[in-house]
Amino acid sequence: MSILKELQQIINPEHILIDEALKNHTYTKLGGKADFFVTPSTVEEVQEIIRYANKTDVPFTLLGNGSNVIVRDGGIRGIVLSLKKFLGIRREGNKVIAESGARIIDASRFALNEHLTGLEFACGIPGTVGGALYMNAGAYGGEVKDCLESALVVDSFGEVHRLPADSFDLEYRTSNIAEKGYIVLEASFSLEVSDYNEIKAVMDDLTYKRESKQPLEYPSCGSVFKRPPGYFAGKLIQDSELQGKGIGGAEVSTKHAGFIVNKNNATASDYISVIEMVQREVKTKFGVELEREVRILGED
Ligand SMILES: Cc1cc2nc3c(=O)[nH]c(=O)nc-3n(C[C@H](O)[C@H](O)[C@H](O)COP(=O)(O)OP(=O)(O)OC[C@H]3O[C@@H](n4cnc5c(N)ncnc54)[C@H](O)[C@@H]3O)c2cc1C
Numbered sequence: 001m002s003i004l005k006e007l008q009q010i011i012n013p014e015h016i017l018i019d020e021a022l023k024n025h026t027y028t029k030l031g032g033k034a035d036f037f038v039t040p041s042t043v044e045e046v047q048e049i050i051r052y053a054n055k056t057d058v059p060f061t062l063l064g065n066g067s068n069v070i071v072r073d074g075g076i077r078g079i080v081l082s083l084k085k086f087l088g089i090r091r092e093g094n095k096v097i098a099e100s101g102a103r104i105i106d107a108s109r110f111a112l113n114e115h116l117t118g119l120e121f122a123c124g125i126p127g128t129v130g131g132a133l134y135m136n137a138g139a140y141g142g143e144v145k146d147c148l149e150s151a152l153v154v155d156s157f158g159e160v161h162r163l164p165a166d167s168f169d170l171e172y173r174t175s176n177i178a179e180k181g182y183i184v185l186e187a188s189f190s191l192e193v194s195d196y197n198e199i200k201a202v203m204d205d206l207t208y209k210r211e212s213k214q215p216l217e218y219p220s221c222g223s224v225f226k227r228p229p230g231y232f233a234g235k236l237i238q239d240s241e242l243q244g245k246g247i248g249g250a251e252v253s254t255k256h257a258g259f260i261v262n263k264n265n266a267t268a269s270d271y272i273s274v275i276e277m278v279q280r281e282v283k284t285k286f287g288v289e290l291e292r293e294v295r296i297l298g299e300d
Contacts, residue, residue, distance in 0.1 A: 003058055007036060007079070010048045015039045015085075022075060022298075025082065026066030027126065029219040031268050032075025032298060034061075041085040043185060047158040050183070053079060054156065061297060062183060064131030065103065068221055073268045074299035083130060086185065091116075094191050095149060100130030100184045104137065107189065112203060117194035118147040123203040124210040126222075130184040134177045135293075136170040140206050145170035149190035156181035173226055173293050215253040218261035224275055225258065225290040233290055234258035240281045247273040272296065 007016050020037035023029050040046050053060035059078030063069070086099035089110045096116060098107040104127055108119040121142025125132060133151060136144050148165040155161060169176040177184065210216075225233040237243070237257035244254045246263065248270030253259040260274050279290050 003036060003056075003078075006052055006056070007038060007049070010052060011038060011040050011045045015041065020080075022063075022066070022071040022080070025063060026069060026071055026221075027219055028066075028070055028221050028262050028266075028268075028271060030073075030262055030266055030271060031071025032073050034076045034080035035078055037080045037082065039082045039085055043154070043160065046081070046083070046154055046183060046185070047160070049079065049081060050154060050156065051158040054158075062130075064101075064128035064134070065126060067126040068131060068135055068293065069295045069297050070221060070268055070271055072272075072296065072298040072300050076298040081183075083128070083183075083185075088186075092188075094193060095188050096191055097186055097188045098129040099186045100128060100133075102129050103127070104129050104132040108203070111189070111191055112196065112199050115193055115196045115199070116191035117199050118191035119189055120199060120202040120206065121146075124207055129187050133168065133170075133184050133187050134175055135173055136168075136175050138173070140209070143170075143172075144187075147189045147191060149188045151187045152185040153177075153182040154185060160185070213256055215255040215259050215261050218253070218263055220253070220259045220261045221294045223258040224260050224278075224292060224294050226293045228288050228290060231286075231288055232258075236282045236286055236288055236290070237278055240278075240285045242278055242281055245274075245277070246270075247277065250274045252278060268298075269300070 017037040019033045021033050022031045061076050061080050063082050083101035086101035088099045089102050090097050091114050096111050104122040104125050108122040111119040121139050125137050132144050150164050152162050234257040242252045243257050245252050249264035249266030250270040251263050253261045282290050
């Protein structure tokens with residue numbers, strides 16, 4: 001049976017898009033197509049899709065909000081799974097429990113409205129809860145690791161488990177989620193009661209800092225590189241005089257050197273060439289290897 005026919009037996013056919021342009025699902029607004037872009041609406045559907053992909057060896061890629069990935073121009077073969085229908089956010093005691101497709105920004109706002117402190121750092125991070133856990137996303141001194149209590153995941157056999165935070169080896173912009181083959185279904189954040197106005201003041205300050213320093217007017221994937229030990233990636237790039245330098249439609253932002261922006265209909269190939277140019281120049285000038293934070297998916 002064809003992949004499409006098999007998928008149609010697992011989930012509502014309306015939730016399967018064929019040859020879907022992934023530039024519609026990524027923050028860089030570039031990249032090729034997904035053979036099958038599927039958006040399940042129940043945990044059982046997610047389990048069945050994983051079991052099917054395992055059984056048949058159909059390639060399988062998970063996409064969150066696409067804010068930390070670059071999809072190559074040839075797109076992604078097989079199934080691209082999006083949990084964009086898993087949007088619930090609720091409170092249990094002093095915990096905020098958010099489903100994986102919800103934006104972490106919305107979890108942060110929900111916590112504010114519940115007068116709970118601990119998620120302020122996430123108020124401007126444009127990823128989903130699942131993507132934020134995968135990346136151990138963080139900003140301005142806070143990160144997911146600081147407040148994650150546990151998460152509900154599906155393993156590579158399609159089995160569901162609730163695991164404590166320390167099972168994910170959360171470190172600076174990394175976790176073991178890829179290695180373990182987990183799909184995050186929901187995350188539980190342990191927070192504390194505080195004053196609404198105090199929480200809001202912190203969030204307003206972080207939003208001001210972000211809006212004044214980041215080139216949010218152009219598509220990008222945020223900071224492209226991890227902070228190298230003892231340095232700041234943005235400063236190294238700035239001191240290499242790379243701001244404003246570009247290839248095709250992609251260029252190193254003039255506003256924030258750590259960002260590469262899609263300024264004018266860039267291809268993924270332009271974007272990746274700029275990344276490699278920056279890595280080369282910084283290595284030559286300062287002897288520092290810049291490690292990518294952003295993930296590159298798909299084929300040329
Ligand atoms: C303007 C801008 C500003 C940013 N600022 C910050 C910042 O301040 N701090 C920061 O840390 N990051 C920042 N980022 C990067 C990005 O938002 C984060 O890394 C975010 O956590 C990625 O989430 P996502 O849903 O977009 O994941 P995606 O980019 O879609 O995917 C990233 C990885 O997560 C995996 N993944 C996604 N969902 C799941 C899931 N449910 N289960 C298992 N794996 C999953 C994907 O397979 C992929 O490997 C910024 C990006 C942009 C564009």
